[in-house]
Amino acid sequence: MSMVAELILNADSEARYLGPKEIHIFQDFLNTGEQRMRIARFLAENEQKIVQNGTNKFWERCPVTPSNSGVERKTNSCMRDQGWYVRLIAYSVMAGSEKPLEEIGTIGIKEMYNSLEIPIRNIAECMQCLKEETVSMMNEEDAAEVAPYFDFIIQSLS
Amino acid sequence: MQDLITSTINTFDVRAQYPDSDAMNKLEEYFRSGDLRAKASLAISANAKSIITKAVAKSLMYTDITAPGGNMYTCRRYAACIRDLEYFLRYATYAMLAGDPSILEERILNGLRETYNSLGVPIGGTIRAVQAMKEVTADLVGTDAGKEMGVYFDYICSGLS
Numbered sequence: 592m593s594m595v596a597e598l599i600l601n602a603d604s605e606a607r608y609l610g611p612k613e614i615h616i617f618q619d620f621l622n623t624g625e626q627r628m629r630i631a632r633f634l635a636e637n638e639q640k641i642v643q644n645g646t647n648k649f650w651e652r653c654p655v656t657p658s659n660s661g662v663e664r665k666t667n668s669c670m671r672d673q674g675w676y677v678r679l680i681a682y683s684v685m686a687g688s689e690k691p692l693e694e695i696g697t698i699g700i701k702e703m704y705n706s707l708e709i710p711i712r713n714i715a716e717c718m719q720c721l722k723e724e725t726v727s728m729m730n731e732e733d734a735a736e737v738a739p740y741f742d743f744i745i746q747s748l749s
Numbered sequence: 750m751q752d753l754i755t756s757t758i759n760t761f762d763v764r765a766q767y768p769d770s771d772a773m774n775k776l777e778e779y780f781r782s783g784d785l786r787a788k789a790s791l792a793i794s795a796n797a798k799s800i801i802t803k804a805v806a807k808s809l810m811y812t813d814i815t816a817p818g819g820n821m822y823t824c825r826r827y828a829a830c831i832r833d834l835e836y837f838l839r840y841a842t843y844a845m846l847a848g849d850p851s852i853l854e855e856r857i858l859n860g861l862r863e864t865y866n867s868l869g870v871p872i873g874g875t876i877r878a879v880q881a882m883k884e885v886t887a888d889l890v891g892t893d894a895g896k897e898m899g900v901y902f903d904y905i906c907s908g909l910s
Contacts, residue, residue, distance in 0.1 A: 691758050
Protein backbone atom coordinates (compact mmCIF):
# COMPACT_ATOMS: atom_id res chain seq x y z
CA MET A 592 0.00 0.00 0.00
CA SER A 593 1.23 3.50 -0.76
CA MET A 594 0.68 6.74 1.10
CA VAL A 595 -2.07 7.69 -1.37
CA ALA A 596 -4.05 4.52 -0.68
CA GLU A 597 -3.62 5.03 3.07
CA LEU A 598 -5.06 8.55 2.90
CA ILE A 599 -8.01 7.42 0.80
CA LEU A 600 -8.86 4.41 2.96
CA ASN A 601 -8.68 6.55 6.06
CA ALA A 602 -11.16 9.08 4.61
CA ASP A 603 -13.38 6.29 3.31
CA SER A 604 -13.63 4.69 6.74
CA GLU A 605 -15.36 7.90 7.81
CA ALA A 606 -17.36 8.23 4.57
CA ARG A 607 -15.93 11.64 3.77
CA TYR A 608 -13.76 13.41 1.25
CA LEU A 609 -10.10 14.02 2.01
CA GLY A 610 -9.75 17.09 4.21
CA PRO A 611 -7.45 20.05 3.49
CA LYS A 612 -4.66 18.61 5.61
CA GLU A 613 -4.83 15.24 3.86
CA ILE A 614 -4.89 16.95 0.49
CA HIS A 615 -1.73 18.82 1.51
CA ILE A 616 -0.04 15.55 2.40
CA PHE A 617 -1.19 14.08 -0.94
CA GLN A 618 0.15 17.08 -2.85
CA ASP A 619 3.49 17.11 -1.04
CA PHE A 620 3.86 13.39 -1.65
CA LEU A 621 3.21 13.67 -5.39
CA ASN A 622 5.49 16.67 -5.64
CA THR A 623 8.42 14.62 -4.35
CA GLY A 624 7.63 12.00 -7.00
CA GLU A 625 10.33 13.18 -9.35
CA GLN A 626 13.08 12.60 -6.78
CA ARG A 627 11.64 9.23 -5.83
CA MET A 628 11.42 8.09 -9.46
CA ARG A 629 15.00 9.21 -10.02
CA ILE A 630 16.11 7.06 -7.08
CA ALA A 631 14.10 4.08 -8.34
CA ARG A 632 15.73 4.38 -11.77
CA PHE A 633 19.14 4.64 -10.15
CA LEU A 634 18.56 1.47 -8.13
CA ALA A 635 17.29 -0.37 -11.21
CA GLU A 636 20.33 0.65 -13.27
CA ASN A 637 22.88 -0.05 -10.55
CA GLU A 638 21.42 -3.12 -8.89
CA GLN A 639 24.08 -5.48 -10.20
CA LYS A 640 26.94 -3.26 -9.15
CA ILE A 641 25.43 -2.70 -5.71
CA VAL A 642 24.96 -6.41 -5.21
CA GLN A 643 28.46 -7.26 -6.47
CA ASN A 644 30.19 -4.69 -4.26
CA GLY A 645 27.89 -5.48 -1.34
CA THR A 646 28.71 -9.16 -1.60
CA ASN A 647 32.45 -8.53 -1.63
CA LYS A 648 32.20 -6.33 1.42
CA PHE A 649 29.99 -8.90 3.14
CA TRP A 650 32.49 -11.70 2.54
CA GLU A 651 35.31 -9.58 3.92
CA ARG A 652 33.41 -9.02 7.13
CA CYS A 653 31.79 -12.38 7.32
CA PRO A 654 33.88 -14.97 5.45
CA VAL A 655 32.24 -18.04 6.97
CA THR A 656 28.80 -17.96 5.43
CA PRO A 657 26.84 -20.26 3.08
CA SER A 658 27.19 -17.95 0.08
CA ASN A 659 31.00 -18.01 0.47
CA SER A 660 31.28 -21.76 0.92
CA GLY A 661 32.13 -22.45 -2.69
CA VAL A 662 28.69 -23.82 -3.51
CA GLU A 663 27.66 -21.88 -6.59
CA ARG A 664 23.97 -22.40 -6.03
CA LYS A 665 24.20 -20.80 -2.58
CA THR A 666 26.21 -17.86 -3.87
CA ASN A 667 23.71 -17.29 -6.66
CA SER A 668 20.71 -17.51 -4.33
CA CYS A 669 22.29 -15.05 -1.94
CA MET A 670 23.03 -12.54 -4.67
CA ARG A 671 19.59 -13.04 -6.19
CA ASP A 672 17.98 -12.28 -2.84
CA GLN A 673 20.10 -9.17 -2.42
CA GLY A 674 18.98 -7.99 -5.85
CA TRP A 675 15.39 -8.64 -4.88
CA TYR A 676 15.74 -6.54 -1.75
CA VAL A 677 17.21 -3.69 -3.76
CA ARG A 678 14.18 -3.98 -6.07
CA LEU A 679 11.74 -4.01 -3.15
CA ILE A 680 13.41 -0.91 -1.77
CA ALA A 681 12.97 0.74 -5.17
CA TYR A 682 9.25 -0.12 -4.93
CA SER A 683 9.05 1.34 -1.44
CA VAL A 684 10.81 4.52 -2.49
CA MET A 685 8.30 4.88 -5.32
CA ALA A 686 5.41 4.27 -2.93
CA GLY A 687 6.84 6.49 -0.19
CA SER A 688 6.04 3.77 2.30
CA GLU A 689 7.67 0.68 3.79
CA LYS A 690 4.48 -1.25 3.06
CA PRO A 691 5.56 -2.87 -0.25
CA LEU A 692 8.85 -3.93 1.35
CA GLU A 693 7.00 -5.25 4.38
CA GLU A 694 4.25 -7.07 2.51
CA ILE A 695 6.57 -8.70 0.00
CA GLY A 696 9.83 -9.06 1.83
CA THR A 697 9.99 -8.72 5.61
CA ILE A 698 6.91 -10.41 7.04
CA GLY A 699 8.18 -13.94 7.70
CA ILE A 700 11.76 -13.11 6.77
CA LYS A 701 13.26 -14.58 9.94
CA GLU A 702 11.23 -17.76 9.70
CA MET A 703 12.18 -18.19 6.06
CA TYR A 704 15.93 -17.79 6.52
CA ASN A 705 15.87 -19.89 9.68
CA SER A 706 14.18 -22.66 7.76
CA LEU A 707 16.79 -22.30 5.01
CA GLU A 708 19.43 -22.60 7.74
CA ILE A 709 21.03 -19.30 6.85
CA PRO A 710 22.30 -17.43 9.91
CA ILE A 711 20.09 -14.38 10.54
CA ARG A 712 23.03 -12.34 11.79
CA ASN A 713 24.81 -12.88 8.49
CA ILE A 714 21.77 -11.72 6.53
CA ALA A 715 21.65 -8.60 8.66
CA GLU A 716 25.33 -7.95 8.04
CA CYS A 717 24.79 -8.51 4.33
CA MET A 718 21.96 -5.95 4.28
CA GLN A 719 24.19 -3.52 6.16
CA CYS A 720 26.85 -3.92 3.44
CA LEU A 721 24.25 -3.42 0.70
CA LYS A 722 23.12 -0.26 2.44
CA GLU A 723 26.65 1.10 2.74
CA GLU A 724 27.37 0.39 -0.93
CA THR A 725 24.11 1.98 -2.09
CA VAL A 726 24.47 5.06 0.06
CA SER A 727 28.08 5.57 -1.02
CA MET A 728 26.95 5.87 -4.64
CA MET A 729 24.31 8.54 -3.97
CA ASN A 730 24.15 12.17 -3.00
CA GLU A 731 23.18 13.01 0.55
CA GLU A 732 19.55 13.78 -0.13
CA ASP A 733 18.85 10.58 -2.07
CA ALA A 734 20.82 8.52 0.43
CA ALA A 735 18.62 9.84 3.23
CA GLU A 736 15.57 8.62 1.34
CA VAL A 737 16.93 5.12 0.75
CA ALA A 738 18.80 4.30 3.97
CA PRO A 739 15.75 3.93 6.27
CA TYR A 740 14.41 1.09 4.12
CA PHE A 741 17.62 -0.90 4.53
CA ASP A 742 17.40 -0.20 8.26
CA PHE A 743 13.83 -1.45 8.18
CA ILE A 744 14.99 -4.79 6.79
CA ILE A 745 17.79 -5.00 9.35
CA GLN A 746 15.36 -4.26 12.19
CA SER A 747 12.99 -6.93 10.97
CA LEU A 748 15.87 -9.41 11.29
CA SER A 749 16.65 -8.55 14.90
CA MET B 750 -7.59 -0.93 -2.97
CA GLN B 751 -4.81 -0.10 -5.36
CA ASP B 752 -3.52 3.19 -6.64
CA LEU B 753 -1.41 3.73 -9.73
CA ILE B 754 1.76 3.21 -7.69
CA THR B 755 0.70 -0.03 -6.00
CA SER B 756 -0.90 -1.48 -9.12
CA THR B 757 2.37 -0.84 -10.98
CA ILE B 758 4.37 -2.46 -8.18
CA ASN B 759 2.08 -5.49 -8.07
CA THR B 760 2.21 -5.96 -11.83
CA PHE B 761 5.99 -5.96 -11.94
CA ASP B 762 6.68 -7.76 -8.67
CA VAL B 763 5.16 -11.00 -9.94
CA ARG B 764 7.73 -10.87 -12.74
CA ALA B 765 10.55 -9.87 -10.38
CA GLN B 766 11.17 -6.78 -12.48
CA TYR B 767 11.50 -3.07 -12.14
CA PRO B 768 8.69 -1.16 -13.85
CA ASP B 769 9.47 -0.78 -17.57
CA SER B 770 9.93 2.63 -19.12
CA ASP B 771 6.27 2.89 -20.16
CA ALA B 772 5.15 2.32 -16.59
CA MET B 773 7.81 4.69 -15.25
CA ASN B 774 6.65 7.43 -17.63
CA LYS B 775 3.05 6.93 -16.57
CA LEU B 776 4.03 7.21 -12.93
CA GLU B 777 6.04 10.35 -13.57
CA GLU B 778 3.07 11.88 -15.35
CA TYR B 779 0.89 10.95 -12.37
CA PHE B 780 3.31 12.58 -9.92
CA ARG B 781 3.37 15.73 -12.03
CA SER B 782 -0.44 15.92 -11.92
CA GLY B 783 -0.58 16.16 -8.11
CA ASP B 784 -1.67 19.79 -7.92
CA LEU B 785 -4.36 19.26 -10.55
CA ARG B 786 -5.79 16.26 -8.72
CA ALA B 787 -5.59 17.94 -5.32
CA LYS B 788 -7.42 21.05 -6.56
CA ALA B 789 -10.10 18.98 -8.26
CA SER B 790 -10.73 16.96 -5.10
CA LEU B 791 -11.07 20.10 -2.99
CA ALA B 792 -13.46 21.69 -5.51
CA ILE B 793 -15.59 18.57 -5.73
CA SER B 794 -15.83 18.06 -1.97
CA ALA B 795 -16.79 21.72 -1.48
CA ASN B 796 -19.51 21.46 -4.14
CA ALA B 797 -20.65 17.86 -3.80
CA LYS B 798 -24.26 18.69 -2.93
CA SER B 799 -24.70 21.13 -5.77
CA ILE B 800 -23.09 18.77 -8.27
CA ILE B 801 -25.71 16.17 -7.38
CA THR B 802 -28.57 18.69 -7.51
CA LYS B 803 -27.51 19.92 -10.93
CA ALA B 804 -26.90 16.43 -12.28
CA VAL B 805 -30.32 15.24 -11.14
CA ALA B 806 -31.95 18.34 -12.64
CA LYS B 807 -30.19 17.61 -15.91
CA SER B 808 -30.94 13.93 -16.17
CA LEU B 809 -33.80 12.65 -14.01
CA MET B 810 -36.06 15.50 -12.98
CA TYR B 811 -39.46 15.67 -14.68
CA THR B 812 -39.04 12.30 -16.35
CA ASP B 813 -41.05 9.14 -15.80
CA ILE B 814 -38.59 8.16 -13.09
CA THR B 815 -39.66 10.97 -10.74
CA ALA B 816 -43.36 10.79 -11.66
CA PRO B 817 -45.79 8.69 -9.59
CA GLY B 818 -45.02 5.03 -10.25
CA GLY B 819 -41.42 5.83 -11.21
CA ASN B 820 -38.48 4.46 -9.27
CA MET B 821 -37.61 7.86 -7.74
CA TYR B 822 -41.20 8.56 -6.72
CA THR B 823 -41.70 8.83 -2.95
CA CYS B 824 -39.23 10.89 -0.96
CA ARG B 825 -37.66 7.79 0.48
CA ARG B 826 -36.65 6.50 -2.93
CA TYR B 827 -35.61 9.96 -4.10
CA ALA B 828 -33.34 10.22 -1.05
CA ALA B 829 -31.89 6.76 -1.73
CA CYS B 830 -31.09 7.79 -5.30
CA ILE B 831 -29.35 10.98 -4.15
CA ARG B 832 -27.39 9.01 -1.57
CA ASP B 833 -26.15 6.59 -4.23
CA LEU B 834 -25.12 9.42 -6.52
CA GLU B 835 -23.18 10.94 -3.61
CA TYR B 836 -21.37 7.62 -3.19
CA PHE B 837 -20.54 7.51 -6.90
CA LEU B 838 -19.13 11.02 -6.79
CA ARG B 839 -17.04 10.41 -3.68
CA TYR B 840 -15.61 7.12 -4.93
CA ALA B 841 -14.95 8.55 -8.40
CA THR B 842 -13.01 11.32 -6.64
CA TYR B 843 -11.00 8.77 -4.64
CA ALA B 844 -10.25 6.89 -7.86
CA MET B 845 -9.16 10.12 -9.54
CA LEU B 846 -6.75 10.84 -6.66
CA ALA B 847 -5.45 7.28 -6.83
CA GLY B 848 -5.16 7.25 -10.62
CA ASP B 849 -6.68 3.77 -10.52
CA PRO B 850 -10.27 2.45 -10.68
CA SER B 851 -9.89 -0.54 -8.35
CA ILE B 852 -11.65 1.15 -5.43
CA LEU B 853 -14.74 1.60 -7.64
CA GLU B 854 -14.78 -2.09 -8.31
CA GLU B 855 -14.39 -3.00 -4.64
CA ARG B 856 -16.73 -0.50 -3.02
CA ILE B 857 -19.31 0.35 -5.68
CA LEU B 858 -19.61 -1.96 -8.64
CA ASN B 859 -19.26 -5.35 -7.02
CA GLY B 860 -22.84 -6.70 -7.13
CA LEU B 861 -24.41 -3.30 -7.80
CA ARG B 862 -26.12 -4.30 -11.04
CA GLU B 863 -27.73 -7.29 -9.38
CA THR B 864 -28.85 -5.14 -6.44
CA TYR B 865 -30.34 -2.51 -8.72
CA ASN B 866 -32.11 -5.12 -10.81
CA SER B 867 -33.65 -6.72 -7.76
CA LEU B 868 -34.75 -3.31 -6.43
CA GLY B 869 -36.15 -2.31 -9.81
CA VAL B 870 -33.75 0.63 -10.13
CA PRO B 871 -33.45 1.41 -13.86
CA ILE B 872 -29.85 1.04 -15.07
CA GLY B 873 -30.45 3.39 -17.99
CA GLY B 874 -31.56 6.20 -15.70
CA THR B 875 -28.61 5.61 -13.39
CA ILE B 876 -26.19 5.84 -16.28
CA ARG B 877 -27.84 9.06 -17.50
CA ALA B 878 -27.40 10.55 -14.03
CA VAL B 879 -23.72 9.53 -13.83
CA GLN B 880 -23.09 11.01 -17.28
CA ALA B 881 -24.78 14.22 -16.13
CA MET B 882 -22.52 14.26 -13.05
CA LYS B 883 -19.57 13.91 -15.39
CA GLU B 884 -20.63 17.03 -17.33
CA VAL B 885 -21.43 19.07 -14.23
CA THR B 886 -18.12 18.08 -12.61
CA ALA B 887 -16.16 18.98 -15.75
CA ASP B 888 -17.79 22.44 -15.75
CA LEU B 889 -16.67 22.87 -12.16
CA VAL B 890 -13.07 21.58 -12.28
CA GLY B 891 -12.07 22.50 -15.82
CA THR B 892 -11.14 20.51 -18.89
CA ASP B 893 -8.04 18.59 -17.74
CA ALA B 894 -9.31 17.49 -14.35
CA GLY B 895 -12.76 16.96 -15.87
CA LYS B 896 -11.30 14.57 -18.39
CA GLU B 897 -9.59 12.59 -15.64
CA MET B 898 -12.78 12.44 -13.56
CA GLY B 899 -14.61 11.39 -16.72
CA VAL B 900 -12.51 8.24 -16.90
CA TYR B 901 -13.93 7.08 -13.56
CA PHE B 902 -17.53 8.13 -14.22
CA ASP B 903 -17.35 6.17 -17.46
CA TYR B 904 -15.87 3.25 -15.55
CA ILE B 905 -18.93 3.22 -13.27
CA CYS B 906 -21.24 3.32 -16.30
CA SER B 907 -19.51 0.48 -18.09
CA GLY B 908 -19.55 -1.55 -14.88
CA LEU B 909 -23.31 -1.07 -14.67
CA SER B 910 -24.18 -1.83 -18.26
